[in-house]
Amino acid sequence: MATAGEIGERALIERMLRWITPMPGMPLPFWDDAMAIDLGDGRAVVLNTDMLVWETDVPPGMTPYQAARKAVIMNFSDLGAKGVQPQGFMASLGIPRDLEVESIEEMARGFEAGAREYGGYVIGGDTNEASDIIINGVALGIARKDKIIKREGAKPGDILATTGPFGLTAASFKILLEGLEAPERLRETLAESVYNPKARIVEGIALAESGAATSSIDSSDGLSVSLYDLSRSSGVGFRIKNLPIPPEVEIYSEHHELDPGDLALYGGEEYELVFTVTPGRLEDAREALDAVGCELLELGVATRETGIVMAKNGVENPIEKRGWEHFMGA
Amino acid sequence: MATAGEIGERALIERMLRWITPMPGMPLPFWDDAMAIDLGDGRAVVLNTDMLVWETDVPPGMTPYQAARKAVIMNFSDLGAKGVQPQGFMASLGIPRDLEVESIEEMARGFEAGAREYGGYVIGGDTNEASDIIINGVALGIARKDKIIKREGAKPGDILATTGPFGLTAASFKILLEGLEAPERLRETLAESVYNPKARIVEGIALAESGAATSSIDSSDGLSVSLYDLSRSSGVGFRIKNLPIPPEVEIYSEHHELDPGDLALYGGEEYELVFTVTPGRLEDAREALDAVGCELLELGVATRETGIVMAKNGVENPIEKRGWEHFMGA
Numbered sequence: 001m002a003t004a005g006e007i008g009e010r011a012l013i014e015r016m017l018r019w020i021t022p023m024p025g026m027p028l029p030f031w032d033d034a035m036a037i038d039l040g041d042g043r044a045v046v047l048n049t050d051m052l053v054w055e056t057d058v059p060p061g062m063t064p065y066q067a068a069r070k071a072v073i074m075n076f077s078d079l080g081a082k083g084v085q086p087q088g089f090m091a092s093l094g095i096p097r098d099l100e101v102e103s104i105e106e107m108a109r110g111f112e113a114g115a116r117e118y119g120g121y122v123i124g125g126d127t128n129e130a131s132d133i134i135i136n137g138v139a140l141g142i143a144r145k146d147k148i149i150k151r152e153g154a155k156p157g158d159i160l161a162t163t164g165p166f167g168l169t170a171a172s173f174k175i176l177l178e179g180l181e182a183p184e185r186l187r188e189t190l191a192e193s194v195y196n197p198k199a200r201i202v203e204g205i206a207l208a209e210s211g212a213a214t215s216s217i218d219s220s221d222g223l224s225v226s227l228y229d230l231s232r233s234s235g236v237g238f239r240i241k242n243l244p245i246p247p248e249v250e251i252y253s254e255h256h257e258l259d260p261g262d263l264a265l266y267g268g269e270e271y272e273l274v275f276t277v278t279p280g281r282l283e284d285a286r287e288a289l290d291a292v293g294c295e296l297l298e299l300g301v302a303t304r305e306t307g308i309v310m311a312k313n314g315v316e317n318p319i320e321k322r323g324w325e326h327f328m329g330a
Numbered sequence: 331m332a333t334a335g336e337i338g339e340r341a342l343i344e345r346m347l348r349w350i351t352p353m354p355g356m357p358l359p360f361w362d363d364a365m366a367i368d369l370g371d372g373r374a375v376v377l378n379t380d381m382l383v384w385e386t387d388v389p390p391g392m393t394p395y396q397a398a399r400k401a402v403i404m405n406f407s408d409l410g411a412k413g414v415q416p417q418g419f420m421a422s423l424g425i426p427r428d429l430e431v432e433s434i435e436e437m438a439r440g441f442e443a444g445a446r447e448y449g450g451y452v453i454g455g456d457t458n459e460a461s462d463i464i465i466n467g468v469a470l471g472i473a474r475k476d477k478i479i480k481r482e483g484a485k486p487g488d489i490l491a492t493t494g495p496f497g498l499t500a501a502s503f504k505i506l507l508e509g510l511e512a513p514e515r516l517r518e519t520l521a522e523s524v525y526n527p528k529a530r531i532v533e534g535i536a537l538a539e540s541g542a543a544t545s546s547i548d549s550s551d552g553l554s555v556s557l558y559d560l561s562r563s564s565g566v567g568f569r570i571k572n573l574p575i576p577p578e579v580e581i582y583s584e585h586h587e588l589d590p591g592d593l594a595l596y597g598g599e600e601y602e603l604v605f606t607v608t609p610g611r612l613e614d615a616r617e618a619l620d621a622v623g624c625e626l627l628e629l630g631v632a633t634r635e636t637g638i639v640m641a642k643n644g645v646e647n648p649i650e651k652r653g654w655e656h657f658m659g660a
Contacts, residue, residue, distance in 0.1 A: 003429060004434060023417075047470070094381055134460065136466035
């Protein structure tokens with residue numbers, strides 16, 4: 001009999017879903033960033049749950065405060081990607097008996113900071129005994145059903161765009177997990193992307209309000225995996241023409257003879273929104289993001305062919321489906 | 331600096347709450363069975379989250395199917411205690427890489443069974459890698475705000491009642507965890523209470539609809555602790571006159587020279603509702619429960635003095651605050 005590690009996270013979820021009866025009239029299908037329940041008056045409760053396991057998910061040097069704050073960010077980010085304002089956060093904690101109370105209070109402060117930073121509140125939680133620190137977060141918000149941006153909905157010809165450049169976290173993980181060197185200031189900038197991530201909440205809401213986005217996902221599993229997930233849900237492919245990469249990642253890549261494109265595509269734990277826009281509405285989407293201080297960055301275009309390719313100098317190369325997947329990591 | 335184990339679960343939650351800004355207009359305060367968010371139209375989303383850690387929470391002999399089903403029951407039960415129909419269940423799983431896929435599919439079947447049994451649906455979840463099996467459950471339902479039964483609200487003179495007798499799980503844990511003997515049929519009945527618990531959902535809703543209940547809690551932390559929690563939230567004490575105990579627990583206690591009252595009071599993982607009723611409305615509450623096939627069992631009366639005492643043969647003895655608390659267990 002196969003193990004979880006052998007089949008990987010996505011196959012595992014497929015196997016589990018075989019046993020599940022879908023709720024009638026779900027505003028969001030399975031395999032979207034978040035879940036939703038119809039309120040019957042044009043609104044829906046939109047929810048997400050995501051677990052942070054200290055041993056496998058928390059990089060060296062991250063404090064309990066930062067880990068707790070990140071548990072909020074990763075859950076809020078999925079709501080942001082749907083264009084939904086997070087209102088409540090619930091934390092379920094598994095903690096070892098010998099953990100210092102100080103660390104646990106630090107986590108409470110991290111939950112509070114993350115929630116308040118994005119206009120939400122910590123509404124409660126649960127504590128349990130465990131051998132490792134486990135932070136299970138739940139985010140929820142209420143939204144108009146017709147404003148929720150799904151993963152499905154991208155059409156061939158739609159513009160593919162994003163809210164920010166990619167690669168900072170992948171470069172940082174190479175330092176934190178593989179011990180690669182970097183000058184102190186560069187290392188700090190990169191580490192900040194891992195220790196203190198930002199969620200794109202106002203950006204997602206602005207896109208939803210504009211009505212210009214046809215699909216959206218957050219890039220927490222890495223850009224490549226996010227593109228594949230969007231492709232699968234919408235039934236389109238993508239031709240990438242531009243890969244926005246921060247100067248820090250370019251400098252770092254040159255120094256270590258790494259491919260900056262690989263860092264941008266195959267990283268993870270980066271919370272940008274990746275979305276598609278009807279071609280005629282691109283300027284509306286751009287203005288909506290501008291109004292909240294965010295530059296819309298074009299990535300490429302949605303295609304009828306379902307493959308995902310990088311187009312460069314007239315040559316198209318397939319982008320691998322590779323990035324962060326639980327149980328399959330190096 | 332103190333550790334979690336030294337100060338215990340309740341003190342830990344108090345310390346964490348110091349850092350949390352309460353959401354304005356919360357339909358349920360902190361320290362209630364569930365959390366709620368106001369929908370602004372007379373309704374509220376009512377939620378609960380509870381974690382099951384295999385190592386510390388799952389007794390010997392319990393299957394992955396039963397553990398998953400129980401994760402639903404424990405979360406749904408808290409909604410039932412508030413008089414709320416659970417609609418959705420979300421599961422966040424932490425699983426070791428070498429866990430067999432078969433066990434994980436069994437868990438999916440357990441979630442589905444638990445949810446459908448009580449009229450809810452599994453609406454999604456999340457999988458993560460962990461060194462132990464962790465099942466974090468979230469239950470949610472939508473309810474009219476004025477029908478939600480809180481932990482606060484009991485008045486001196488109110489009748490204290492419950493939906494069932496106590497002690498089966500405590501007796502069963504003595505067999506499963508301490509190796510005490512019992513004849514096979516008795517052992518099976520007792521084990522069933524642990525492996526296949528029931529939630530009092532229709533009973534809670536019936537009580538809420540009757541409008542006769544002034545406060546309510548589920549007894550998952552044990553009867554004694556639940557009485558103390560109800561007392562703390564409502565600012566009343568309780569005089570217990572009658573402790574309903576199943577015949578199996580009486581027989582078992584006699585055999586092992588145990589006090590059946592101790593098993594009933596200081597157990598846990600038993601999902602009865604413990605609630606108070608305005609004296610003049612007792613028959614309404616009784617009829618409401620009768621209509622869903624449940625017998626209302628009187629426990630005693632709420633008192634102005636905040637202590638919790640057992641009254642027997644004209645003598646009052648204090649009931650200890652003791653039962654299941656994380657980090658403090660034997």
